Amino acid sequence: MRSALLFAALAALSTSPAMSQDPGNRAVPNAAPWDQPFLPPAPAWNGASRSLLRDASDPWVTAFEADPAHDFSPDYAATRAWFDRLDAASDLIRIEQFGVSPEGRPIYAVVASKDGAAFDPSKPVLLAQAGIHPGEIDGKDAGMMLLRDIAVYGKSDLLDRVNLILIPILSVDGHERASAYSRPNQRGPRIQGWRNTATNQNLNRDYLKLDQPEMRAVRSLIVRYRPDLYVDIHVTDGMDYQYDVTYGYNGENGVYSRSPASARWLDEAFKPAVNAALEGSGHIPGELVFGVGDDPRAGLSDGGLGERFSNGWGSAAHVPTILIENHSLKPYEQRVLGTYVFLEEAMRSLARGGSELRVAIEADKALRPADIPANFESDPTPVSTRAFKGIRYEMYDSPASGRREIRWLGEPDPELWSLPFYGSRPTLTLRRPTAYWVPAHRSDIIERLGLHGIRMEPIEQPRTASVEMLRLQDPKLAPRANEGRVAVTISGVTAERRDWTWAPGSVRVPTDQPLGDIVVLLLEPQSSESFFAWGLFPEVLSRVEYIEGYAIAPLAERMLAADPALRAEFEAKLAADPAFAADGDARLAWFYERTPFYDDRYRLYPVAREA
Numbered sequence: 001m002r003s004a005l006l007f008a009a010l011a012a013l014s015t016s017p018a019m020s021q022d023p024g025n026r027a028v029p030n031a032a033p034w035d036q037p038f039l040p041p042a043p044a045w046n047g048a049s050r051s052l053l054r055d056a057s058d059p060w061v062t063a064f065e066a067d068p069a070h071d072f073s074p075d076y077a078a079t080r081a082w083f084d085r086l087d088a089a090s091d092l093i094r095i096e097q098f099g100v101s102p103e104g105r106p107i108y109a110v111v112a113s114k115d116g117a118a119f120d121p122s123k124p125v126l127l128a129q130a131g132i133h134p135g136e137i138d139g140k141d142a143g144m145m146l147l148r149d150i151a152v153y154g155k156s157d158l159l160d161r162v163n164l165i166l167i168p169i170l171s172v173d174g175h176e177r178a179s180a181y182s183r184p185n186q187r188g189p190r191i192q193g194w195r196n197t198a199t200n201q202n203l204n205r206d207y208l209k210l211d212q213p214e215m216r217a218v219r220s221l222i223v224r225y226r227p228d229l230y231v232d233i234h235v236t237d238g239m240d241y242q243y244d245v246t247y248g249y250n251g252e253n254g255v256y257s258r259s260p261a262s263a264r265w266l267d268e269a270f271k272p273a274v275n276a277a278l279e280g281s282g283h284i285p286g287e288l289v290f291g292v293g294d295d296p297r298a299g300l301s302d303g304g305l306g307e308r309f310s311n312g313w314g315s316a317a318h319v320p321t322i323l324i325e326n327h328s329l330k331p332y333e334q335r336v337l338g339t340y341v342f343l344e345e346a347m348r349s350l351a352r353g354g355s356e357l358r359v360a361i362e363a364d365k366a367l368r369p370a371d372i373p374a375n376f377e378s379d380p381t382p383v384s385t386r387a388f389k390g391i392r393y394e395m396y397d398s399p400a401s402g403r404r405e406i407r408w409l410g411e412p413d414p415e416l417w418s419l420p421f422y423g424s425r426p427t428l429t430l431r432r433p434t435a436y437w438v439p440a441h442r443s444d445i446i447e448r449l450g451l452h453g454i455r456m457e458p459i460e461q462p463r464t465a466s467v468e469m470l471r472l473q474d475p476k477l478a479p480r481a482n483e484g485r486v487a488v489t490i491s492g493v494t495a496e497r498r499d500w501t502w503a504p505g506s507v508r509v510p511t512d513q514p515l516g517d518i519v520v521l522l523l524e525p526q527s528s529e530s531f532f533a534w535g536l537f538p539e540v541l542s543r544v545e546y547i548e549g550y551a552i553a554p555l556a557e558r559m560l561a562a563d564p565a566l567r568a569e570f571e572a573k574l575a576a577d578p579a580f581a582a583d584g585d586a587r588l589a590w591f592y593e594r595t596p597f598y599d600d601r602y603r604l605y606p607v608a609r610e611a
Contacts, residue, residue, distance in 0.1 A: 035180075039187055040240055040329060040407070040408035040409070040410055041408075041409070041410030042187060042329055042330055042331055042410055043410055043411065043412055045330070047281055047282020047283055047338075048281045048282045049282055049283065049338065050282075050337065052145060052341075053065050053070070054145075054148075056068075060086075060148050062074075062082065062141060062144045062145055062148070063078060063082070063141075064141040064144070064145075064189075064332075064336060069333075070331075070332060070333035070336070071188040071189050071332050072190060073137050073141050073189040073191070073332075075176065076105065076169060076172055076175055076176050079144070079168060079169065080108070082144065083095055083108075083110055083147075086110075086148060086151055086152075089151065089152070092114060092159060093111070094110075094111050094113075094117075095108050095109070095110055095111070096108060098217050098218070098221045099217025099220075099221075100213065100217075101171075101172045101173045101213065102173060102197065102198045102199050102213060103173045103176075103198045105172040105173060105176070106172075107167075107172055107214060107217050107218075108168075109165050109166060110147060110167075111164070111165050112151070112164040112165075112166070114159045115163065119163050119225070123162055124163075124228035124229070124354030124355075125163045125226065125227040125228050126165070126229050126343075126346055126347055127167070127221075127222065127225065127231070128164070128165070128166050128233065128343055129166075129167045129218070129231065129232050129233060129310075130142075130166070130167060130168055130233045131169035131171055131193070132170045132203045132204050132234070132310070133202075133204065133235075134172075134174040134175035134177075134178075134192075134193025134195070135174075135183040135186065135193050135195055136183075136186075136233070136235035136326075137169070137189065137193060138326050138332070138339045139168075139231075139324075139343075140168040140169055141189075142233075142336045142339035142340040142343060143166040143339075145336075146340050146344060155344075158347045160351070161350075162351050162354065164347060165225060165227065167218065170218060171193070171203055172214075173197050173198035174195065174196055174197050175193040177194035178192060178193050179191065179192070180192070182194055182195070183235075183328070185237045185329075186237075186328040187328065187329055187330065187331055187332065188332025188333075188335075189332045197212060197214065199212070199484065201483055203215055204234075204308075204309055204310060205308045206308065206483070207307060207308055207309060207310060208313060208521065208522060209308070209485075209536070210451050210452070211483070211485070216451055219452065220451065222319065223451075223452075223453040227319065228320065228354060228357055229321075229350060229357070230310070230314055230319050230320065230322070231321075231343065231346060232311070232321065232323050232324065233324045233326075233339060234323065235327070235335065236328045238328075240329050240410075241390055242389035244283050244330045245283050245284075245286070245324065245326055245327075245338040245341075246286040246287060246288050246325045246327065247274075247285070247324045247342070248287055248288025248311065248323055249311055249314070249322050250263065250311050250312060250314070250321075251263025251264075251266075251315060252266070252267065252288075253267065253287075254267070255383075255423055256305075257315050258364075258367075259314075259316075259318045259361075260364065261359075261361070261363040261364050262364050264360065265357050265360045266322070269349065269353045269357075270349050273348070273352075274345045274349065277341055277342075277345035277348075278338060278345075283334075283341065285338075287386075288303065289301065289303070289388075290302070292422060296390065296393060296406065297419060299420040300386055300420070301378055301421070301423075302421075302422070304376060304377075304424055305376045305424045306376060306528070307518070307521055309323070311323040316515075316517045316518050317452075317515060317518060318365045318514055318515075319361075320360075320361065322346075324339065326338060329408075365514035368432070368516060369432065369517070370431065371430070371432070372429065372431075372432060372520050373426030373428075373429055374426055374427075374429070374430050374526075374528070374529070375426060375428040375526075375527065375528045376426050377425060377427055378422055378423075378424060379423050379424060379425040380422070382421055382422055383423040384421045385419065385421065386418070386419050387416045387417070388416065388417040388419045389416065389417075390413045390416075391409065391410065391413060392413050393406050393408045394407050394409065428526060428528075430526070430527060432511050432516065432520055433468075433511060433520075433609040434511065434512070434611060435508050435510045435511060435610040436610065437500070437502055437506060437507070437508055437509070437608040437609075438456075438506060438509060438523070438606075439502065439503065439606050440502070440504060440505030442606065442607075444536075445531055445536065445607075446507055448522075448531070449507075449519075452515060452518060452522075453515060454509065454519055455509075455513050455515075457510065458507045459502060459505070459507070459508070462501055462502065462503060463502050463506075464499055464500065464501045464502075465499070465508075466497070466498075467497075467498060467499075467500050467609060467610050467611075468495040468496065468497060468498075468608060468610075469495070469496045469497075469498045469604055469608050470496075470607075470608075470609070471494040471495075471496055471603055472490045472540065472603040472604075473490055473491045473493060473494060473603075474490060474492075475488055475490050475541055476488065476489050476490075477541075487533055488532060488533060488535050488537075488538075490525060490526060493525060493526060493605070508610070509523070523607050525605050525607075540603055540604060540606065542602075544602070546592075547592050547595075547597060552588045552591060552592050555591070555595070556588060559591055566594070570590070
């Protein structure tokens, strides 16, 4: 996230790396209000990690380092040109294109390895991803510095036991929708990319449904290289605090995780080492938390565990995934250097403990829970109390809002705050079936499952199988679109045992596989992360054919006369539901639904369970 602190008219309207904020953070006469400083002040910082910066005269200086204010990040073309030059100068570096954006830009990774084109399988792999939200681009500039130091300035030993893959810019189109007015809650860099893609999608909501070409590309990269640790680099919004580098992962501190063994390794081996490295370099690391409400002392939350996010997906896919959220109100220089320290120590931690992490990953992949918690929401009851390093603040009467507003003072509070911490709880438990069946005519769903790396069994001849078909209860469309989709919710399902014949090209998807949890979350229609919930099965909500009143009324009368049980059921319905009794159309529809003329596939989910 970058600042709207557009300091001092910020010279920020220029893309030149030499332009910088007014060093005194003073107002500039005649500048527009939004070009004057309006963010809270930042605490003074002079961390030891500043020694990582190269002088502007260095032939390998980055654009970020060359900028006097260290508040600039280069555009796509300049970034790629710099990496191309590094690639040409070092045998340790190579560039690999792995996708193309909607606007036609190559999406590429920078690979650092001593192994050549084929990785030594004994070495763990670190995948660091920057720019999934292009305004939050700290990881790109930190990665440029780190790769430069590996290739040119004596840190090649980092590659002795680890391979590194950096995605410097994932959302390349959003990166190029750049201006000084992208992220008003963020301090630097002064020119920032846009949060969403060219198709106005937030890629960090697409980890499971895989709508977007950028996410399909990165999933293919992950399937190909199978990283042992995945680091997704962001910047916060929200409250002010002392921490400059916050990060987290599902299962932190022993809470629920779909990958508990990997989470324990991160708790016990990784986090202490990374925190020590950051603190030793002058940074203040913290756990990934989010404020609850507008009162800074109301409490903290984990922000949710959903699989649409990188950390939620990683837990379900058994790919240890860390979500970094650098603090938006800290200067860009401080954030970039903290990210460098984090990534370097991540490589060293993998070199020391990569074999233990791989044992943990295999243990997680072997899990086959019968019940799968899903649809997490914030727990209204605090699960613990956290010590928190806060920033002093005051409240004032705002003539703009007409209410009391918070004013952060930029001064570390010398006393630790004690805040309630609210975790997440599941609202649904899904039963793990033996398998699912996906019909051939939904080749788009089959393709998405394949992109995930899910094992499927395609059939080449028609096959009849005994399955549970699911009748959807009370489907409701969301009142507005979300991520280009109209979501659908249901109150439940009714399972109907059928002998169903599957056409050639259909697939059986067993859940006895490492990605079995993801299979369930994607294919159970009640899962809030499912393809159905995202609106990918709208066809089942449309009923085909109807019957006129002149036809159903006499038919209903004959049905009543012929079936005493049906008559009793109908009379009970009349007595229990006065609104139904007074609605002639509803009464006739009740009979129509009990005839063979009624559309049997209306609200019948086309994906079946095999018990």
